[in-house]
Amino acid sequence: MLSYLAKDHEIIRNVLKYRGLAKLKSTYVDALPEQVLERTGHIHTEYMQTVASTGRLSSNNPNLQNIPIRTERGRQVRKAFVPRNEEYILLAADYSQIELRVIAAMSEEETMIEAFKNGEDIHASTAARVFNVPLEDVTREQRGNAKTVNFGIIYGVSAFGLSNQTDLSRTEAKELIETYYETYPKLRKYMSAQVDFARDHGYVTTVSNRRRYLKDINSRNTIVRGAAERNAVNAPIQGSAADIIKIAMINIYNKLAEGGFKTKMLLQVHDELVFDVYKPELETIKSLIKEEMENAYALNVPLDVEMDTGVNWLEAH
DNA sequence: TCAATCACG
DNA sequence: ACGTACGTGATTGAA
Numbered sequence: 001m002l003s004y005l006a007k008d009h010e011i012i013r014n015v016l017k018y019r020g021l022a023k024l025k026s027t028y029v030d031a032l033p034e035q036v037l038e039r040t041g042h043i044h045t046e047y048m049q050t051v052a053s054t055g056r057l058s059s060n061n062p063n064l065q066n067i068p069i070r071t072e073r074g075r076q077v078r079k080a081f082v083p084r085n086e087e088y089i090l091l092a093a094d095y096s097q098i099e100l101r102v103i104a105a106m107s108e109e110e111t112m113i114e115a116f117k118n119g120e121d122i123h124a125s126t127a128a129r130v131f132n133v134p135l136e137d138v139t140r141e142q143r144g145n146a147k148t149v150n151f152g153i154i155y156g157v158s159a160f161g162l163s164n165q166t167d168l169s170r171t172e173a174k175e176l177i178e179t180y181y182e183t184y185p186k187l188r189k190y191m192s193a194q195v196d197f198a199r200d201h202g203y204v205t206t207v208s209n210r211r212r213y214l215k216d217i218n219s220r221n222t223i224v225r226g227a228a229e230r231n232a233v234n235a236p237i238q239g240s241a242a243d244i245i246k247i248a249m250i251n252i253y254n255k256l257a258e259g260g261f262k263t264k265m266l267l268q269v270h271d272e273l274v275f276d277v278y279k280p281e282l283e284t285i286k287s288l289i290k291e292e293m294e295n296a297y298a299l300n301v302p303l304d305v306e307m308d309t310g311v312n313w314l315e316a317h
Numbered sequence: 318t319c320a321a322t323c324a325c326g
Numbered sequence: 327a328c329g330t331a332c333g334t335g336a337t338t339g340a341a
Binding site: 318319320321322323324325326 | 332334335337338339340341
């Protein structure tokens with residue numbers, strides 16, 4: 001509501017600005033130095049394996065999966081995460097668009113699979129198709145709207161939700177969603193098949209057969225049932241991505257141990273792994289990690305991993 | 318103890 | 327007519 005009103009009132013913009021700064025100060029700047037363990041000189045997060053209903057990890061005490069990156073002041077916090085000493089460098093390895101690749105693979109949507117096989121910018125590619133323009137004529141706005149739909153689809157967005165998230169009217173949003181499904185017809189089939197499966201069985205599954213039970217899937221309350229139906233679509237996507245990165249983590253852990261490497265795996269942030277790399281091992285480690293992450297699980301689309309190094313976590317992105 | 322807010326993917 | 331995009335954790339302030 002305040003974001004909505006901000007355009008008309010300076011005081012509301014200032015309230016939001018203050019809150020943003022207060023958040024950074026209380027949650028990160030003040031709190032994190034208190035979390036340094038005296039014995040090691042490091043912050044030690046705790047990973048929970050049985051909290052998130054989709055199979056993701058969660059992180060607490062402190063949460064290191066929500067370190068700021070979206071604002072300039074927030075990025076200054078991320079800079080504080082550094083290698084153990086000057087003989088080491090941080091390496092961040094991210095799965096590129098893993099959830100969209102998973103939904104493309106599970107739905108066997110050929111057009112989207114082809115786009116990934118060709119190494120296309122999926123949001124631009126989607127924009128070109130749904131707005132029916134050549135790839136090189138896609139505007140920033142069109143790509144932005146296509147990106148919002150691509151993400152929204154994974155969550156089961158409505159025309160109302162999409163219009164709130166973009167500058168499109170409800171009617172335009174509805175048309176865009178319809179065109180999207182005409183562009184990627186197997187996606188709609190897949191989503192409705194997941195909901196049907198959930199109605200019959202009471203659960204849905206990921207690529208490695210992790211289940212999420214959906215007790216509300218046959219509820220007579222349309223609101224409650226609608227939420228369960230979105231869960232039926234989203235959980236296999238988010239959960240399969242979680243399965244894949246967990247397999248990669250196990251294989252990387254074993255490879256690091258077998259190879260007697262000094263490099264250590266430090267953090268997991270859902271589609272990203274962060275390593276403290278012993279500099280002489282860097283080139284070996286980079287190819288090892290890329291190989292293990294991209295081949296952790298064979299889908300009918302390629303997985304792509306982007307990596308970068310830096311003297312701090314911000315620079316490694 | 319809970320809801321609201323806001324940090325992340 | 328209704329409500330309206332998934333998954334988390336930390337902090338704050340009121341109940």
